[in-house]
Amino acid sequence: MSLALWAVYPYLCMTLFFVVPFIRLRKRPFEFTTRATTMFNRRLLGAASLLFHWGIILLLVGHAIGIVGGVLGLGSWVHAFFWIGVVGGFMALSGSILAVVRRLAVPELRALSQHDDYGVHILLIAILSVALYQSVIQLIWGAAFNAGLWLASLFRFQPEPELMAGAPLYTQIHVFLAFTFLAYFPFTKLVHAWTLPVNYLVRPYQSMRTARRKFQRRFELALRTDTSVLTYSIVTVVALLLAVGLLLPTPGRPRGMAQAGTATSATTVVDLPGYALFLGSCARCHGVKGDGQVISKASPVFAVPPRNLTQGHFRFVSTTNGVASDTDLQHTVQHGLPAGGMPGFPFLSDDQVASLVQVIDHLWVDRPAPGPEIQAGPVPQFTSALVSRGSELFATNCSVCHGPSGAGDGPAAANMPVRPADLAAGKVKAGTDPTQLYYRVAAGIPGDAGAEMPSFAFLPEPDIWSVVAYLKEDVLP
Numbered sequence: 001m002s003l004a005l006w007a008v009y010p011y012l013c014m015t016l017f018f019v020v021p022f023i024r025l026r027k028r029p030f031e032f033t034t035r036a037t038t039m040f041n042r043r044l045l046g047a048a049s050l051l052f053h054w055g056i057i058l059l060l061v062g063h064a065i066g067i068v069g070g071v072l073g074l075g076s077w078v079h080a081f082f083w084i085g086v087v088g089g090f091m092a093l094s095g096s097i098l099a100v101v102r103r104l105a106v107p108e109l110r111a112l113s114q115h116d117d118y119g120v121h122i123l124l125i126a127i128l129s130v131a132l133y134q135s136v137i138q139l140i141w142g143a144a145f146n147a148g149l150w151l152a153s154l155f156r157f158q159p160e161p162e163l164m165a166g167a168p169l170y171t172q173i174h175v176f177l178a179f180t181f182l183a184y185f186p187f188t189k190l191v192h193a194w195t196l197p198v199n200y201l202v203r204p205y206q207s208m209r210t211a212r213r214k215f216q217r218r219f220e221l222a223l224r225t226d227t228s229v230l231t232y233s234i235v236t237v238v239a240l241l242l243a244v245g246l247l248l249p250t251p252g253r254p255r256g257m258a259q260a261g262t263a264t265s266a267t268t269v270v271d272l273p274g275y276a277l278f279l280g281s282c283a284r285c286h287g288v289k290g291d292g293q294v295i296s297k298a299s300p301v302f303a304v305p306p307r308n309l310t311q312g313h314f315r316f317v318s319t320t321n322g323v324a325s326d327t328d329l330q331h332t333v334q335h336g337l338p339a340g341g342m343p344g345f346p347f348l349s350d351d352q353v354a355s356l357v358q359v360i361d362h363l364w365v366d367r368p369a370p371g372p373e374i375q376a377g378p379v380p381q382f383t384s385a386l387v388s389r390g391s392e393l394f395a396t397n398c399s400v401c402h403g404p405s406g407a408g409d410g411p412a413a414a415n416m417p418v419r420p421a422d423l424a425a426g427k428v429k430a431g432t433d434p435t436q437l438y439y440r441v442a443a444g445i446p447g448d449a450g451a452e453m454p455s456f457a458f459l460p461e462p463d464i465w466s467v468v469a470y471l472k473e474d475v476l477p
Contacts, residue, residue, distance in 0.1 A: 002347060005176065006161035010154055013183040018234055020186035021194050025230055032226055034192050044102045052095025058088025067244060070148020073270070073279050075288040078148075082141040082295065085131065093128040096121045116188035123184065127177045134170040139299040142284025143171040149280040155245025163280040165347050168301075195229045269362045274355025281345060282356065290363035302341035303429075312364040313448050316430040318439040320457070321371030322446040328370075329357045332430075339421075339429040376438040377461060382469040386462075390470025393463055397456060406475040418452050426477045437468045 025032060062084030069077025100121045103113050134140050150163035164172060185191065269275055269290075279288065285302075287294045290309035297305040307314070314324035316332060330353050336344030345353070361367060380386065395404065401416065403409040406423035413420050421427050430436050441464050444455035456464065 002161045002165045005172075006150065006164040007159035009176075010159075010179050013179040017182040017185055018238065021191050021230055021234070024186060024191060025226055029226065031189075032192050032195055034189055044098060048095045048098035048102060050095070051091045052099060055088045055090070055092030055095055058084055059092060062088055066144035067148040067151055070144040070146070070279065071152045071244065073145075073275075073283070073288050075142075075283075075294075078142055078144045079295070081144055082135060086135055089128050089132045089135075093125060093132065096124045096128070100125075114189075116184075116190075119184065120181075120188050120190055123177060123181045127174060127181060130170050130174045130177065134168065134174070138168075138170065138301055139296050140168050140170070140284065140301065141295045143167055145279045145283040146171060146281070147175060149276060152245045155241045157245075160280075162345075162347050162352070163277075166281045166343065166345050168284075168343075194233045195226045269359060272355070272359050272362060274352070274359045277348075277352055278356055278359045281348075285342070290360070299341075304340050306342070309360055309363045310365050311448075312367055313446070315445050315447070315452065316436070316440070317370075317443050317446065318374050318376075319371040319443065320374060321368075322443065322455075323368050323370040325370040325373065326354075326357050326361070327373070329360055330354065331436075333357065335431055335433075337429045338431065339427045374439060374442050374457070376435050376442070377465075379434045380462075380465050380469075382473055386466045386469040387473045389463070390466035390468070391474065393459070393467050394470050394475075397459075398467070401453075406471070418447065420453075423471060423475050424477070428476070432472070432476050434468050434472060437471055438464055441467055 062081045065077050065084065066081030069075070069081060100118065103109050103117060134143070146163055146167035150160060150167075153160040153163065164175065167175075272278075278290075282290075285294065285296060285306040286292055286309050287306075292306045292308040294306070296302075312324070314328065314332070316337070317324045317328050319325050319328070332342075333353050333356055334344055334346050334348070336342045338344070348356075394402075394406075398406075399410055400412045401408075401410045401420040402423055403413070403420075407425070408420040408422040408427075410420065421429070426432065428437075428440075430440060440453070441459075442455065442457045445453035456467075459467075
């Protein structure tokens with residue numbers, strides 16, 4: 001599905017966007033028109049037109065800045081795109097809504113309207129609403145890193161669908177609807193945009209032009225026929241898109257384990273083979289430098305702010321000294337922290353995950369060496385005797401913080417800086433896989449200043465498994 005959505009569908013939409021205008025101009029040249037309705041309710045038309053057209057111009061400029069910034073890893077450019085997009089988005093959305101209201105409110109205009117007069121605005125309103133909701137309400141602003149690098153891969157004709165597969169849901173909806181709009185565009189009256197704006201540069205001061213040259217079905221070097229203007233316009237847009245994909249200096253992408261090892265002689269993080277993947281998958285939350293200094297850290301979709309990767313205070317480890325190993329980091333990247341708001345990236349290959357860990361290792365300042373891995377052994381069968389033993393151990397060792405039912409309301413919880421997990425509600429950030437639960441009991445959860453959860457490594461292995469059995473069978477939903 002990911003391949004079809006993010007590697008096949010975009011090319012289909014772009015093919016229609018660029019090819020159909022030539023066919024339409026050849027077969028039905030007189031349909032290259034705005035079907036102007038300026039004689040009806042001109043005051044409302046003026047407001048709608050100004051808001052819509054200037055909003056679209058701002059959005060085009062903002063998206064260009066955002067795409068280039070996302071490809072080059074320029075956080076300030078992506079930040080600028082956020083504000084330009086918000087202003088332009090509200091302008092275009094207001095203009096589009098006013099245009100629809102005008103068509104519905106004026107009987108004469110309603111009678112003259114065709115399906116695409118409503119269709120283009122319905123699509124645009126949906127596209128703009130999704131983007132503005134994500135930007136203003138959810139405060140997820142760095143999705144240009146996902147989209148920019150993904151678009152660049154399309155323009156290089158080397159699509160990397162995993163970049164969009166790892167994007168937030170609303171980003172995926174926004175991009176899918178935008179490409180659907182591109183496919184629909186040449187079948188609507190908006191197709192006039194390919195010829196009308198450019199012709200203003202060469203036409204006489206009089207606003208009308210004769211049909212003698214306008215509808216000639218031939219190409220000429222001068223900008224006098226619609227065919228020549230359409231050709232110049234499309235060639236210019238295609239050249240700009242190819243420049244993004246082929247000319248901008250993008251970091252390399254990992255293709256094999258030989259490139260994605262933990263050791264590197266690179267002098268900067270940009271030189272690492274996985275840095276482009278880091279930009280496309282991680283920078284929107286953790287920042288270009290991995291320091292977590294992004295607008296989206298205040299997003300309500302996060303239970304906790306995104307981790308500052310440079311400090312290396314990783315909570316969910318499997319080592320005896322509480323320092324995350326590469327294996328711990330790989331597991332977190334692949335599976336995410338669902339209860340904390342971090343998505344998993346199970347669609348990435350092992351090589352790609354290893355390359356991301358290499359980037360994290362580079363960003364982690366003065367990284368200490370991880371201790372030996374705790375040996376959990378195979379998951380045993382959860383018998384009633386094992387569950388019963390786990391219930392006793394939970395009441396003795398765990399209920400003081402997590403409460404007798406695991407709801408995080410134990411007598412010590414009120415005085416703790418971090419509230420214990422509500423196990424009864426399934427709010428386990430590292431997931432409920434039995435082995436991971438074993439690691440949480442045995443290794444504890446290290447914090448910025450002391451342990452958030454102490455280690456119970458003093459318990460024998462069968463006892464730790466009995467606690468896991470009790471959690472899985474009687475506590476976790």
